[in-house]
Amino acid sequence: MSNSREAAASDTILFYEVLLEDKPVFVLELKPPQDLRYDSTRGGADRHIRRRLQDLRGWLSLTFFFGIVLITFNNIAECPLPVIYGVSAMGTRLCFYKKHRDEPIEPPFIPAHPELQTNAAPQERWDRDILDDEGERRFLSIVEEIKQACAVLVLLPEACRVLVSY
Secondary structure, X not given: OOOOHHHHHOOOOEXXXXXXXXXXXXXXXXXXXXXXXXXXXXXXXXXXXXXXXXHHHOEEEEEEEXXXXXXXXXXXXXXXXXXXXXXXXXXXXXXEEEEEOOOOOEOOOOOOOOOOOOOOOOHHHOOEEOXXXXXXXXXXXXXXXXXXXXXXXXXXXXXXXXXXXX
């Protein structure tokens, strides 16, 4: 194994998805607490969560090709809920992500500058601690929202489930 920070940026202790009927409804990535110190590991965690949420919720892509704008939309949403949440945890510090269909992921993406060093995933985004009351409340409120949304889907007939996910 390499000792470089870039190699360490991809090291994840645990990547976990909560499923409803084999469909993901929540994503959690755990990394060691020391990763919070480094731009590269925070950036890697941010990119990883964003890619997975885009995969699960669908994505919109704009490409410029010789002055022509090409729009691509992947509407194959694996998540049956109208919104999917993700959490990046570095030790006990949490960064919360949320993706509605056809909307950008929250918190907003910070693009890298080609010539300047850009902190694409500021440490301040991991602003809640699961061991504090406020961090626990925020996490549990998301869990409760997901549980309620899943309960609605379980009670609906199969034909209606497709309508709810759009």
